[in-house]
Amino acid sequence: MNGQPYRIVRCPSCGKTSRYDETNPNRPFCCERCKTYDISQWADEKFRIPLAHNEQSSEDTLSESEDLDSDDNS
Ligand SMILES: [Zn+2]
Numbered sequence: 001m002n003g004q005p006y007r008i009v010r011c012p013s014c015g016k017t018s019r020y021d022e023t024n025p026n027r028p029f030c031c032e033r034c035k036t037y038d039i040s041q042w043a044d045e046k047f048r049i050p051l052a053h054n055e056q057s058s059e060d061t062l063s064e065s066e067d068l069d070s071d072d073n074s
Helices: 032-073
Strands: 007-010 017-020
Touching: none
Parallel strands: none
Antiparallel strands: 007 017
16 A cells, blocks of 8 residues: 655656655756756856846946936926
8 A cells, every 4th residue: 555665756957757765866866967967057056146236236227317307307
């Protein structure tokens, strides 16, 4: 009546089913290649974070044009 003695999960990298237990050192990934690939994706995301600081300077530009608008109205 018991189900599988191990869990089947979806590989976050390729979407294939992978075995989630001690016999799979790359869990939840299905293989070492998927694991390495995912880590390289993570590194990519980290490099993008510093770019977010640019949004603050664009906000400055926005409030500046707002001032010009209200000047026009009055
Ligand atoms: Zn995979």
